[in-house]
Amino acid sequence: MPAGRFRYGVTLGAMGILPGAWRRTAAGAGLLSEAGEVAPTIFAEISALAARTGAINLGQGFPDEDGPAEVLEAARTAILEGANQYPPGRGVPDLLQAIAEHQHRFYGLEVDPDHEVVVTAGATEAIAAALLALVDGPADEIVVFEPYYDSYAAIAALSGATLRTVPLRLPDFQPDLEELAATVTDRCRVILVNDPHNPTGAVLNDAARAEIVRLAHAHDAIIVTDEVYEHLSFTAPHVPIATLPGAAERTLTISSAGKTFAVTGWKIGWIHGPAELITAVLSVKQFLTYVNGGPFQPAVAVGLRLPETFFTDAAERLRAKHDLLAEGLTAAGFEVHRPDGGYFTVADATAIGGVDADAFCRTLPERIGVAAIPLTAFVRPEHRDAYRGLVRFAACKRPEVIAEASERLAGLR
Numbered sequence: 001m002p003a004g005r006f007r008y009g010v011t012l013g014a015m016g017i018l019p020g021a022w023r024r025t026a027a028g029a030g031l032l033s034e035a036g037e038v039a040p041t042i043f044a045e046i047s048a049l050a051a052r053t054g055a056i057n058l059g060q061g062f063p064d065e066d067g068p069a070e071v072l073e074a075a076r077t078a079i080l081e082g083a084n085q086y087p088p089g090r091g092v093p094d095l096l097q098a099i100a101e102h103q104h105r106f107y108g109l110e111v112d113p114d115h116e117v118v119v120t121a122g123a124t125e126a127i128a129a130a131l132l133a134l135v136d137g138p139a140d141e142i143v144v145f146e147p148y149y150d151s152y153a154a155i156a157a158l159s160g161a162t163l164r165t166v167p168l169r170l171p172d173f174q175p176d177l178e179e180l181a182a183t184v185t186d187r188c189r190v191i192l193v194n195d196p197h198n199p200t201g202a203v204l205n206d207a208a209r210a211e212i213v214r215l216a217h218a219h220d221a222i223i224v225t226d227e228v229y230e231h232l233s234f235t236a237p238h239v240p241i242a243t244l245p246g247a248a249e250r251t252l253t254i255s256s257a258g259k260t261f262a263v264t265g266w267k268i269g270w271i272h273g274p275a276e277l278i279t280a281v282l283s284v285k286q287f288l289t290y291v292n293g294g295p296f297q298p299a300v301a302v303g304l305r306l307p308e309t310f311f312t313d314a315a316e317r318l319r320a321k322h323d324l325l326a327e328g329l330t331a332a333g334f335e336v337h338r339p340d341g342g343y344f345t346v347a348d349a350t351a352i353g354g355v356d357a358d359a360f361c362r363t364l365p366e367r368i369g370v371a372a373i374p375l376t377a378f379v380r381p382e383h384r385d386a387y388r389g390l391v392r393f394a395a396c397k398r399p400e401v402i403a404e405a406s407e408r409l410a411g412l413r
Contacts, residue, residue, distance in 0.1 A: 028157020055365035067262035078295035091119025098301035129285035147378030173202035201339020233341035328406020350389035
């Protein structure tokens with residue numbers, strides 16, 4: 001074989017024609033050009049701009065403060081006491097039990113920790129394992145709400161399924177129920193729901209939740225819920241779809257420790273649901289990461305058993321940060337759409353020259369010293385006009401960081 005060539009006859013460096021599932025994965029995430037070139041994610045681009053310019057990074061959603069001391073200390077203890085090898089495949093038994101207890105304490109759900117829960121490498125792996133387990137090629141459809149977390153489209157493409165979208169539009173980013181009903185057909189295998197929603201901060205209303213359950217029954221679909229912001233809902237207590245009548249039997253519920261306990265780097269998530277569905281998910285998950293986070297799993301169990309005041313206080317602290325950010329954005333001339341939950345605030349930059357939010361965000365770090373993400377990064381190209389002036393800002397930062405960012409943003413006026 002000539003030097004510098006793969007056995008497929010592809011020249012090294014000519015990645016645009018290298019065969020493999022990576023192509024549809026990258027294309028699904030919107031990272032593959034027509035020439036076959038792979039672009040970095042907008043998050044990587046904006047973070048690199050922030051690092052180069054010294055801008056305050058309100059683009060990526062990770063906290064800049066540590067989580068509760070009890071949880072961190074439990075991880076240290078677990079490491080010192082030798083919990084550093086592979087944990088059991090389903091997860092450490094105490095964490096499985098803590099997840100079941102948590103679901104009952106907060107939502108009244110009865111979960112069997114031995115057969116209906118699996119610990120995963122964050123919520124992202126749980127989503128990947130669920131979709132790869134449940135769909136089987138282009139005849140199957142996955143319905144998501146758009147804008148959507150970018151990994152949804154990437155995993156849907158990797159699975160080979162067809163992705164169908166239901167738009168979430170201003171002013172409240174709620175789905176039109178007629179559009180939802182028209183999108184979910186007998187080809188739909190999975191309805192993937194993110195609630196509270198990233199990137200818009202919306203919380204689904206009761207009518208939308210009920211319609212999702214009705215449609216899942218009508219078309220024999222599985223509901224997969226991404227609920228990582230469950231304890232960061234501001235306007236009302238979180239309502240898992242699995243608590244609705246007739247939903248639990250066909251719902252896989254996903255959450256994680258990262259957002260609730262400000263330990264996003266630990267990558268400890270979980271998925272629970274009917275044993276038959278969990279067995280299918282585990283059959284795939286065990287060949288992705290196998291297991292992860294041995295000493296972090298008992299620490300998350302400690303976190304899930306913290307008093308209720310911890311969870312309500314965490315939501316209130318984040319709401320106060322959103323309020324502070326909204327004040328700064330409004331003063332800078334943005335039209336702010338206040339979130340009902342989650343890490344992010346969406347603001348319209350049209351009035352201050354951000355008609356094209358993508359271009360606006362690429363120049364913002366150097367112009368003003370603040371980094372943010374255009375909402376169009378979470379939308380298919382053919383649907384971007386409806387979101388063209390919208391920008392996502394992360395509020396999960398220390399108040400003094402948000403205050404400094406607000407001062408810098410004032411320079412836009």
